[in-house]
Amino acid sequence: MYKFRDDEHVALKDLLFDGMTIMAGGFGLCGIQENLINALFVSGVCDLTVIANNCGVDDVGLGILLRRRQIKKMICSYVGENKIFEQQYLNGELEIEFSPQGTLAERCRAGGAGIAAFYTKTGVGTVIADGKEHKVFDGETYILESALKADLSLVKAWKADLEGNLVYRKTARNFNPVMATAGNVTVAEVEEVVSIGELEPDGIHTPGIYIDRIIEGRSNHKPIEFITTRNFPDP
Amino acid sequence: MYKFRDDEHVALKDLLFDGMTIMAGGFGLCGIQENLINALFVSGVCDLTVIANNCGVDDVGLGILLRRRQIKKMICSYVGENKIFEQQYLNGELEIEFSPQGTLAERCRAGGAGIAAFYTKTGVGTVIADGKEHKVFDGETYILESALKADLSLVKAWKADLEGNLVYRKTARNFNPVMATAGNVTVAEVEEVVSIGELEPDGIHTPGIYIDRIIEGRSNHKPIEFITTRNFPDP
């Protein structure tokens, strides 16, 4: 019970400070924290370093934070289609650090799992390897990549119980479970809060130990970036 | 369908060779591969390097392989109560490499995940750190631990579908999912094989991509090392 908060503003209020680092789960617009991101926008917290796979689009997801110039630096694998982002980047108002998607995920995992750094083959021979330690294992070259941590992690799940055990739905899982582990404080936005005992213990994706606060999202628009369909078969 | 095999002998027959490295999931006697280990025993394959958290007890689990002196080297975190093991070790017939339990798990994960090595705090200042690379990150000292892989991984799950998607039950999960990822070939022993579509896609613990062959265990004794109970409450 003590983890549940009434709304997204209450859940974040005392956790925000200018210059902080925030991790946010999500892939494109799938599995993003609509309500918590809105609370970030309303709070006006600025000079943020944001670690997320993408930065939303102009009017949705993390993209809305660009309107008030709240983001100083993005650590991501792909920017996405975002005009304001492009403009601020080309003006030098926004810094980007690209990390290959798997390396980004693994760096967050390392941050949450007490691993300081790891050797990966990804990026060897590319600009990503510039300035990084190289080492040969079994005749193959690897580069050293370091852990990422955040002051605050925002995650979106399908269901939570009051202990903070989380279950995600389909591909909305993506970066959410790993980012839940790498925040100094982690706040989860879910579609439904259920009683303790309702989630199957063998089926829990994120154990409650990683979750400090939970809100039930007031709005769940779940926008879709590209709707692709096939035609109904002929009857 | 093509992954299912009739029994444990058929499943392993063409995969075994003297001097090979085998990983086996399980913690104590919980989540061990009773039938597959029996097939290893029957096959007589020898000079094995076995990577497992423990080595069973005298008459159960991996311990039975000691009777025919099939194991040359164990990589494990805890030997357990095993007289034959002790005897063969003290006679110099058996080599042991101890790895702290979390480091052992992480080394197997690295093997399966394309990570050559990683820096951990575990073991700094102990004999485990002897001869290993040390490096300071953010003022703390870490040691470099390397990946483990196997020619063959044996895992035990509760249920499998014919695609090889696995679900484990309670603490019988332990090392099984990670070892499924680090074998050149992985064979799963399960209590029940179900049709494709019967397992909830959000609840699958090991995706079928990691599983090459499946058997339904003929015997499931599931021995318990220490039965501890409390008294029934007074009526």
Place this chain on the structure above:
Amino acid sequence: MPWSRNELAQRAARELQDGFYVNLGIGIPTRVVNYIPKHIDVTLESENGMLGVGPFPYPDQVDADLIDAGKQTITESPKASYFSSVDSFAMIRGGHIDVAILGAMLVSQSGDLANWVIPGKMVRGMGGAMDLVAGVKKVVVLMDHNAKDGSPKFVQTCNLPLTGAGVINLLITTLGVFEFRQQQAELIELAPGVSLQEITDKTEADFVVSTHLISVPY
């Protein structure tokens, strides 16, 4: 006559075997799915966290929680499983995916791939492409043999930022098929009616010609 883009996809589909786990990149590679022989069971992976990608949904099946790595709505096959981005890239980097089929801007004669920076456009990021080419067992690249202005895309050295160095196993262009061994390209197949002279003229890269070159008159 050079292969059409659909024929590129059709040729790539011949690299798939029964039981393979496959990752298809955005663009032409997605068309490969239309040419997988019916008797072959292939499982499609999407690097945002699923195995067993199904076809696009009917309009009433669209689910915002179910998209592929191209952010398009999809469906799940009966054997589908979902996992996190961490587990997805552990699978990719760990060499568990059998084949990745990707597009390219430039390919070098030593098997370097450049496909994440488009000249003159803002750099949008490499997404999962660097992980895929570094980890997947076999990397197949599909591309037009030449750019729209006729300039070669199979070159001696890529003058664009690389996605991976020496990572390509098979290059299928509109004019032919090249196999890479020890970072050396070998022409193994010509598109129907394409001559060795033509492909040599339109290629900047050095390559050897297979003694078993497949060449079909148009």
Place this chain on the structure above:
Amino acid sequence: MPWSRNELAQRAARELQDGFYVNLGIGIPTRVVNYIPKHIDVTLESENGMLGVGPFPYPDQVDADLIDAGKQTITESPKASYFSSVDSFAMIRGGHIDVAILGAMLVSQSGDLANWVIPGKMVRGMGGAMDLVAGVKKVVVLMDHNAKDGSPKFVQTCNLPLTGAGVINLLITTLGVFEFRQQQAELIELAPGVSLQEITDKTEADFVVSTHLISVPY
């Protein structure tokens, strides 16, 4: 009079706070569970892969798939979750467990812990102990102040292989409580009726005495 082993466990329970996630080692530490105040909600972790360890089962509830890290049969609490050994030690090493309470053979004045090699016996392995002491936020050690032969167990330097160097935050012995800060031990509490003279005589380690030393006459 020195604390009994149950009183050690009782004293250790006072280190627990509402909402804490706790790992209890084998031996005396398991008794801590009997002294957790009713109004405090503590979640027990077992490093073989679960959070929310419940009490021992009734005889008809015994489940071979449900054991703790000591390989004893247990039950699950309603908020339980299961996970793999990899995820369990990611949790431990990543600093997510609030307190680990462990036993010891020897403890040094700089907070070194030796508890995995028993002199004269075959080395059975460290299990998860090295990971726990390296990763958990607060490491509390419970032990008899002296060995059966009277020799000190709180020493200047451990002459047994270490489980971790400088990892202990709080040492609770049968004679008193020591806190470690910057690898320097400070005596903060005496067992009832134990004098500063007695504990000093029975200790080989150097320690400072807190200006707020808690000392209760027996």
